[in-house]
Amino acid sequence: MSYTLIDAGVNLTNHQFDDQHYDVITRASEAGVTNMLIIGCDIASSQQSLELAIKHLQYSTAGVHPHDAKSATNELEAQLTALANNKQVIAIGECGLDYNRDFSPRDVQRSVFRRHLALAEKLDLPVYLHERDASDDMLSILKEFNIRGVLHCFTGNSAALKQYLDLGLYIGITGWVCDERRGKDLQQLVPSIPLDRLLIETDAPFLIPRTVKPKPKSRKNEPALLPYICQTVAQLYQIDEEVVARKTTENFYNVFGLKSC
Secondary structure, eight states: OOOOOEEEEEESSSSTTOOOOHHHHHHHHTTTEEEEEEESSSSHHHHHHHHHEEEEEEEEEOOOOOGGGOOOOTTTHHHHHHHHHHHEEEEEEEEEEETOOOOOHHHHHHHHHHHHHHHHHHHTTTTEEEEEEEEHHHHHHHHSSOOEEEEOOOOOOOHHHHHHTTTTTTTEEOGGOTTTTTTHHHHHHHGGSSSSGEOOOOOBBBBOOTOOOOTTOOOOOGGGGHHHHHHHHHHHHSOOOHHHHHHHHHHHHHHHTOOOO
8 A cells, every 4th residue: 555544533442442552553554544533532531542642642632422421520621621731632522412322411412512612612622523313403503613623423414514514624434434235325425525624534443344355353443444444435536545545634634733744
């Protein structure tokens, strides 16, 4: 492979990666994945993500996932600010709304989401967003703030996509796009995403690309498999994989305000 990639979303603190961090990052590097964004989903995992980012020279986020919104306390803003004072933390999140599983009450999700957006605006940091079956409320709340960032793991419809793009957001595409069954609608939408707004991510250890052959014995996704997503996305755009790699790398630096190496 003649190109390099950045994985714009990895759940490296997930228990499936316990005691495997060095090996996972080494395999990623060998596969041409030069950097990754390690996602924080609650205060504890945000702290762990930061520690991994420092140790392995990667990037991380700090936030509370909508599934865990019910765990947010009055200290949320102070906790996230303390984490964000570290240069490895380049976004507030994962935050947003999830009406698919409703692990937290919807009114609590909305309240905690607004707190994340207000803090990101105050700190002038991008947001790392999650949305499932909640695009109407998500878009309404986003319009209350002046933010920038990425909608992670997009799986919505064309109307929602247009509105997210109109807000200036970048769109993260995962291995969902490699699934010829449930990813069919997404495959049709991908070419309508401007190349200068596209990011690719594994969301590992979830959403292993179905195009991986043979399937890994562990059956879990990891950053080393990002090239499979790049390949599928390139096929959908009908362009070379190197173009997707170059553009998504540039986009990563742009949305997170980083200097390219």
